[in-house]
Amino acid sequence: MKTNGVRLLVVAATLLTATAGLTACGGGGGSGSMDMGMGMGHEHMHQGAPAAPDPVADGARTIRVVATSFSFAPSEIRIDAGEEVAIELTSEDVTHDFVVDGPPGHVVAAAAGETATGGLRIDDPGDYPVYCSVSGHRSAGMEGVIVVAAA
Numbered sequence: 001m002k003t004n005g006v007r008l009l010v011v012a013a014t015l016l017t018a019t020a021g022l023t024a025c026g027g028g029g030g031s032g033s034m035d036m037g038m039g040m041g042h043e044h045m046h047q048g049a050p051a052a053p054d055p056v057a058d059g060a061r062t063i064r065v066v067a068t069s070f071s072f073a074p075s076e077i078r079i080d081a082g083e084e085v086a087i088e089l090t091s092e093d094v095t096h097d098f099v100v101d102g103p104p105g106h107v108v109a110a111a112a113g114e115t116a117t118g119g120l121r122i123d124d125p126g127d128y129p130v131y132c133s134v135s136g137h138r139s140a141g142m143e144g145v146i147v148v149a150a151a
């Protein structure tokens with residue numbers, strides 16, 4: 001009898017510990033959420049907390065971009081090679097992000113109705129496609145381009 005009681009307590013304590021562990025894991029909102037375990041098959045994005053924005057350099061020129069399902073405004077951004085800019089992304093509906101197709105990749109993500117800013121610099125002139133990496137958004141047309149002019 002006494003043994004059973006103890007065993008129950010141990011089980012209860014184990015459950016509590018497991019629950020606390022899960023809560024702590026999800027609550028941090030930290031960047032490196034690589035083992036979320038929810039396994040939806042999205043290799044390029046993390047469900048839940050968006051990835052942390054790239055740091056903004058001192059003196060960066062701010063470029064405002066409004067994201068809605070499924071487009072960026074403006075969809076074409078012109079910068080100079082080597083210019084430090086800050087992409088100030090505002091989402092008017094659901095979570096969107098701003099990703100360069102190729103280095104430097106992910107710049108910033110904005111949660112629904114919010115604004116977030118990420119730094120960006122591209123050293124080589126050219127046209128760089130940008131897109132939203134939220135599942136299904138790019139294929140729905142959520143793309144743009146960064147035109148990098150020779151400085």
Ligand SMILES: [Cu+2]
Nearest residue numbers: 096132134137
């Ligand atoms: Cu999107």
